[in-house]
Amino acid sequence: MVIGVLALQGSVEEHCNIVLSNCDKTILVKHPSDLNKIDALIIPGGESTTLIRLLKIKGLDRALVEASNRGLKIWGTCAGLILLSKKILCNSFSPLGLIDIVVDRNGYGSQVDSFETEIDFFNNKSKVRFIRAPKIVELGSSIEVLSIYNGEPIAVRSKNIFVTSFHPEVTNNDTFYKYFKSLI
Numbered sequence: 001m002v003i004g005v006l007a008l009q010g011s012v013e014e015h016c017n018i019v020l021s022n023c024d025k026t027i028l029v030k031h032p033s034d035l036n037k038i039d040a041l042i043i044p045g046g047e048s049t050t051l052i053r054l055l056k057i058k059g060l061d062r063a064l065v066e067a068s069n070r071g072l073k074i075w076g077t078c079a080g081l082i083l084l085s086k087k088i089l090c091n092s093f094s095p096l097g098l099i100d101i102v103v104d105r106n107g108y109g110s111q112v113d114s115f116e117t118e119i120d121f122f123n124n125k126s127k128v129r130f131i132r133a134p135k136i137v138e139l140g141s142s143i144e145v146l147s148i149y150n151g152e153p154i155a156v157r158s159k160n161i162f163v164t165s166f167h168p169e170v171t172n173n174d175t176f177y178k179y180f181k182s183l184i
């Protein structure tokens with residue numbers, strides 16, 4: 001299994017470490033042609049306005065939409081979720097629109113409001129961190145909700161796209177990676 005990690009900005013290394021510790025191969029995805037070498041892609045957290053700018057410069061925005069239409073499994077965490085969404089409140093930029101959710105970019109607060117907590121995922125408790133995390137404020141009818149925190153959806157899926165509001169990789173938690181792999 002070869003898992004690509006989008007490597008333009010953000011918590012790239014931490015995701016690669018989780019892939020490697022599960023005995024899978026990883027490729028740093030920096031160019032459209034890298035998408036042909038992978039079985040699935042992780043888009044890490046970071047800064048979504050920077051990431052969308054870099055995606056456009058590299059032509060990766062269109063390439064990602066095409067790859068998703070071909071069925072590539074994509075997991076977006078935090079800023080990755082924002083990029084994959086259909087719409088962002090306040091329209092700071094147009095995201096890729098690959099999953100039918102509307103997001104509030106810093107809905108869980110700013111950097112100083114970051115927190116670590118345990119959440120439920122398929123009846124298991126998992127420790128995760130919310131860092132300037134996006135809140136999912138609207139869900140399309142095709143969306144499957146996989147985890148809820150304080151009454152709000154924080155992990156959802158539709159077809160080949162899986163998104164999580166939080167960072168699982170900074171607490172060295174591979175529960176979500178294992179779930180993602182089960183989709184491939």
Ligand SMILES: NC(=O)CC[C@H](N)C(=O)O
Pocket residue numbers: 044045046047048049077078079080082105106131132133134
């Ligand atoms: N930890 C994160 O990825 C934060 C994302 C941030 N809210 C943004 O808009 O980019």
